[in-house]
Amino acid sequence: MQSDEKIQAHLVSVWRESKKFFSIGGREGMLVLTDKHLSFIHKTEAKMKWWKAITQRQVINLIKSKDTMIHHDGYDEEELVEDVEDERNVELSFDDISNIKFEEKTWGSVLQLEYEKDGKNEKFQYSIAQDWVKYPAKEPTKYMKVDWKPFVQYIKDRQRFTK
Numbered sequence: 001m002q003s004d005e006k007i008q009a010h011l012v013s014v015w016r017e018s019k020k021f022f023s024i025g026g027r028e029g030m031l032v033l034t035d036k037h038l039s040f041i042h043k044t045e046a047k048m049k050w051w052k053a054i055t056q057r058q059v060i061n062l063i064k065s066k067d068t069m070i071h072h073d074g075y076d077e078e079e080l081v082e083d084v085e086d087e088r089n090v091e092l093s094f095d096d097i098s099n100i101k102f103e104e105k106t107w108g109s110v111l112q113l114e115y116e117k118d119g120k121n122e123k124f125q126y127s128i129a130q131d132w133v134k135y136p137a138k139e140p141t142k143y144m145k146v147d148w149k150p151f152v153q154y155i156k157d158r159q160r161f162t163k
Contacts, residue, residue: 001037001081001091009033009069009151011128013055015140016040019112019123028138029089031111031126032080033069038113038155039091040126041083050074059130059144066109066147068128069154092117094159100152108143111151 010032017026029042044051054072061070084091092115099114111126129140 001034001039001077001084005034005036005077007032007034007071007075007077007080008154010071010075011068012051012058012072013129014040015127015129015143016042016124019125025137026139028129030075033151033154034077034080036158037091037093038097039080039084039089040124041080041089043086043088044079044083046075046079046083058128062128062144062146066145068146068148068151090117094155097155097159100155102148102152104145109146109148111148 010030012030014029014031015026016029027042029040030044032039032041054074058070058072062068083089096117097113097115098121099112101112103110103112108127112124113126114121114123116122127140128144128146129142130144131140131142133139133141
C-alpha cells in the first residue's frame with residue numbers, strides 16, 4: 001500500500017471460498033478496496049468488540065441500501081497498512097486481477113475473482129455473510145443480497161487491461 005492511497009470501500013463479514021476442484025470450506029475476513037489495491041484481510045489487529053459492532057451495523061446498512069461502496073469508521077489507512085504487512089493477508093494491484101465479475105444466486109450475491117499472485121493462478125468467490133453458526137466450525141448460514149456492480153466497475157475502470 002502506498003502512502004497516498006485512500007480506502008474507497010470496506011466490507012466486513014466477507015466469506016471467501018476457493019473455486020479449486022477439491023477445496024473445502026472458506027475463510028472469514030474483510031475486503032478493502034483502495035485507489036490502487038484490493039485486499040482480503042483475514043488476520044487483523046482490529047479489536048473483537050469493534051468487529052462485532054461493525055458487522056451488525058453493516059447488515060443494517062446493506063438491508064437499507066445494497067451498495068457495497070461503504071466505509072466503516074474505526075478502521076482507516078493506518079490499520080490497513082499494519083494488516084497488509086501480515087503475509088497471510090492478500091493485497092492485489094488491480095492489474096493482478098485477470099477476471100472479476102458478480103453473480104446473483106438464490107441465496108445471495110457473489111463476487112468472483114481470478115488473479116495471479118506469486119506465479120500462481122487463484123480463483124475465489126466472495127459473499128457477505130449476514131448470520132453465522134459457530135459450532136463445530138464457524139460458517140455462514142445466511143448471505144446478503146448486495147450490489148457488487150459499483151465495486152467491480154471501480155476496479156475495471158482502473159485496470160490497464162480488462163478481460
